Amino acid sequence: MALLAGRAAGEATRRLGRGGGTALPGLVARTLAPGLVESLAAQPGHGVVTVTGTNGKTTTTHLIAAIADRAGMTPLTNRTGSNLERGLVTALVDAAGADGRIHDAATSLGLFEVDEAALPPLFARLRPRVAVFLNLFRDQLDRYGEIDSVAAGWSRMLAVIGTAPVLILNADDPSIAALAEVAGGEVITFGVEDRSAALPEAEHASDARFCACGARVRHEAVTMGHVGWWHCDACGRTRPTPQVAARRVTLSAESSTVEVASGDDAATLRLPAVGLYSVYNALAAIAAGRALGVSLADSVAAIEATGPAFGRQERFTVDGRTVRIWLAKNPAGLNEIVRALLSANRSLHLLAFLNDGIQDGQDVSWVYDADLERFAGHVERLTCAGTRADDLALRFHIAGRAPEETITGTDAALDAALGATPAGGTLDIVATYTAMIDVREVVAARAGERAYWEAAR
Amino acid sequence: MTAASSLGTIRVVSLYDDVMNVYADRGNLLALQHRAAALGVSVEASRVSLGDALPAEADLVLIGGGQDREQRRIADELVRRGALLREWAEDDVAMLAVCGGFQLFGRWYRDAQGEEIPGIGLFDVTTVAPPPGWTRCIGDVLVQSPVGAIGEVVGFENHGGRTYLGPGARPFARVEYGFGNNGADGTEGCVYRQALGTYLHGSVLPKNLGLLDHLLEAALRHRYGPEARIEGVPDVYAARAHDAAVAVARRRAPRFEGVAR
Numbered sequence: 001m002a003l004l005a006g007r008a009a010g011e012a013t014r015r016l017g018r019g020g021g022t023a024l025p026g027l028v029a030r031t032l033a034p035g036l037v038e039s040l041a042a043q044p045g046h047g048v049v050t051v052t053g054t055n056g057k058t059t060t061t062h063l064i065a066a067i068a069d070r071a072g073m074t075p076l077t078n079r080t081g082s083n084l085e086r087g088l089v090t091a092l093v094d095a096a097g098a099d100g101r102i103h104d105a106a107t108s109l110g111l112f113e114v115d116e117a118a119l120p121p122l123f124a125r126l127r128p129r130v131a132v133f134l135n136l137f138r139d140q141l142d143r144y145g146e147i148d149s150v151a152a153g154w155s156r157m158l159a160v161i162g163t164a165p166v167l168i169l170n171a172d173d174p175s176i177a178a179l180a181e182v183a184g185g186e187v188i189t190f191g192v193e194d195r196s197a198a199l200p201e202a203e204h205a206s207d208a209r210f211c212a213c214g215a216r217v218r219h220e221a222v223t224m225g226h227v228g229w230w231h232c233d234a235c236g237r238t239r240p241t242p243q244v245a246a247r248r249v250t251l252s253a254e255s256s257t258v259e260v261a262s263g264d265d266a267a268t269l270r271l272p273a274v275g276l277y278s279v280y281n282a283l284a285a286i287a288a289g290r291a292l293g294v295s296l297a298d299s300v301a302a303i304e305a306t307g308p309a310f311g312r313q314e315r316f317t318v319d320g321r322t323v324r325i326w327l328a329k330n331p332a333g334l335n336e337i338v339r340a341l342l343s344a345n346r347s348l349h350l351l352a353f354l355n356d357g358i359q360d361g362q363d364v365s366w367v368y369d370a371d372l373e374r375f376a377g378h379v380e381r382l383t384c385a386g387t388r389a390d391d392l393a394l395r396f397h398i399a400g401r402a403p404e405e406t407i408t409g410t411d412a413a414l415d416a417a418l419g420a421t422p423a424g425g426t427l428d429i430v431a432t433y434t435a436m437i438d439v440r441e442v443v444a445a446r447a448g449e450r451a452y453w454e455a456a457r
Numbered sequence: 458m459t460a461a462s463s464l465g466t467i468r469v470v471s472l473y474d475d476v477m478n479v480y481a482d483r484g485n486l487l488a489l490q491h492r493a494a495a496l497g498v499s500v501e502a503s504r505v506s507l508g509d510a511l512p513a514e515a516d517l518v519l520i521g522g523g524q525d526r527e528q529r530r531i532a533d534e535l536v537r538r539g540a541l542l543r544e545w546a547e548d549d550v551a552m553l554a555v556c557g558g559f560q561l562f563g564r565w566y567r568d569a570q571g572e573e574i575p576g577i578g579l580f581d582v583t584t585v586a587p588p589p590g591w592t593r594c595i596g597d598v599l600v601q602s603p604v605g606a607i608g609e610v611v612g613f614e615n616h617g618g619r620t621y622l623g624p625g626a627r628p629f630a631r632v633e634y635g636f637g638n639n640g641a642d643g644t645e646g647c648v649y650r651q652a653l654g655t656y657l658h659g660s661v662l663p664k665n666l667g668l669l670d671h672l673l674e675a676a677l678r679h680r681y682g683p684e685a686r687i688e689g690v691p692d693v694y695a696a697r698a699h700d701a702a703v704a705v706a707r708r709r710a711p712r713f714e715g716v717a718r
């Protein structure tokens with residue numbers, strides 16, 4: 001009954017054209033059957049994998065799905081980034097028949113990206129076999145609260161879990177690596193070993209500057225924010241040597257080449273994605289693949305063959321211009337995008353959206369923590385857009401690169417920015433979550449692609 | 458924008474900005490440097506963090522907000538520097554203390570366990586953690602300040618603690634939309650001589666030029682005497698962002714309906 005009502009609600013919202021209907025079925029089903037998550041999550045024959053962290057959840061989940069698929073599993077995911085409880089329930093409800101049984105349960109793998117604050121109450125109910133923790137950056141304080149409390153919540157959650165999952169932990173992020181101390185089972189760490197990938201200087205948006213013991217963490221070098229080669233003089237905690245490691249990283253404007261080592265195996269990954277943050281996502285996915293029994297060679301092949309996740313470095317061709325879409329949610333993520341864009345070493349045509357919806361963060365202060373000053377001298381043309389276009393224009397103005405145009409509406413902003421991009425050129429669109437959903441739909445429609453809830457199915 | 462002939466140099470001290478920057482208070486220093494350049498004021502900024510000595514003199518002091526743990530980390534050292542900071546305030550050094558920095562510039566903060574974290578008592582205010590069941594004060598906030606020509610100030614607030622003014626303390630502003638110091642008495646922040654404390658971030662200075670210019674002028678007066686003035690130069694980006702944020706606050710934040718001022 002709960003399942004049927006949930007599915008009906010999903011169909012109804014999709015027919016009414018009100019967004020993808022990716023959360024409402026979950027809301028209906030959850031209200032009708034509170035034990036639904038437990039009963040559905042227990043069914044996949046290959047168990048459940050959770051993916052959490054501030055940045056990279058959707059992409060990492062997407063890569064693990066490709067790996068699982070190649071290994072003959074049927075991944076069952078909440079692919080559209082609907083990562084709160086009701087999004088998960090929706091994914092499970094959609095996969096189940098009217099009898100409450102998941103189709104092909106024996107071969108399926110539950111694979112869920114979970115919002116960092118939503119994970120603790122869901123963890124014991126999902127009982128994951130593998131739990132991936134990517135990173136912990138400052139993100140939307142109006143919604144999540146302070147990062148200390150998120151990390152403390154994860155620790156408590158792991159300390160009380162009955163059956164211990166394999167933990168996939170980012171060795172380079174001190175607050176993630178510390179979770180190994182409360183692990184009840186196997187831990188697989190991942191990280192970047194190539195020091196040439198380090199930043200020349202620390203960024204402003206570095207958050208986890210304090211060790212679990214309270215002292216200040218020391219960094220010998222950082223790859224992004226507070227992530228890097230760290231140790232604590234006070235208590236002796238130090239970055240563990242990553243078991244899945246990027247031995248050598250070569251970043252280019254369009255892709256990355258990564259020498260990956262996992263145990264005794266080594267392989268070269270030609271990653272069709274830009275930026276060091278994409279390398280971390282791939283390493284996390286390979287480590288998760290290892291926990292699921294997939295060989296390094298198979299994981300690498302699966303990642304090389306898959307395209308980008310929804311709205312994450314996706315490319316379209318519109319009116320003879322390449323349009324790339326970058327999702328920016330927080331200072332750390334935006335800094336990585338700035339770095340990736342500048343690595344192209346050409347003059348940029350940029351359309352930047354700042355929205356202030358609940359999913360974007362109603363507090364737009366965070367743009368002051370991103371190093372937008374770095375854009376100065378590298379941007380040919382800038383259009384600011386979104387519900388808080390004026391705040392973003394002011395931020396760029398203070399950064400020394402005022403926009404040519406400031407336009408609130410999505411269509412008008414896209415028209416202006418595309419019109420100013422020369423034929424054969426590239427327009428890079430950087431957008432917060434709800435703005436990305438909006439602009440991607442318009443871009444995809446003009447490029448002749450399907451809307452996101454269709455593409456995700 | 459043409460830089461006017463130089464009006465002089467102000468010495469700005471940014472306190473603990475690597476620790477107390479939880480709500481992008483860094484934007485305040487960026488905006489100050491940008492605005493000062495447009496007005497023809499040079500800025501000599503020094504960043505003072507844990508273990509660093511305060512410079513001998515300052516015309517403007519900035520301190521931002523931090524998480525509870527970060528506030529605890531700086532509290533002891535800040536208290537040891539309290540005497541000098543209070544002396545500066547008596548000497549009309551301009552100051553802006555935001556959120557957690559505002560709390561620590563008060564007398565004390567009593568946390569949820571009843572433990573008191575001492576502040577420097579520059580402002581006659583005290584702050585208590587919210588009782589169980591009370592929510593944080595989170596959201597857009599719009600206030601009217603009677604201080605100088607500051608007027609309307611808009612920002613975002615995100616604090617659990619409730620701050621109460623002592624008998625002699627003057628509020629920085631009156632709340633129109635949002636919570637302010639405690640959500641109950643309609644006051645926002647505190648003012649003592651040229652020192653301002655507030656819960657508003659967003660960051661607060663970039664889009665509130667009235668407040669930014671007030672602080673710049675106070676800093677110039679501290680350095681060069683009471684005749685020092687700045688000529689307000691319009692900044693269309695700041696004005697538009699201000700107006701947009703005001704519209705958002707009026708639409709989205711609760712209208713304050715208390716009576717006490």
Ligand SMILES: [Zn+2]
Pocket residue numbers: 211212213214215232233234235236237
């Ligand atoms: Zn330590």
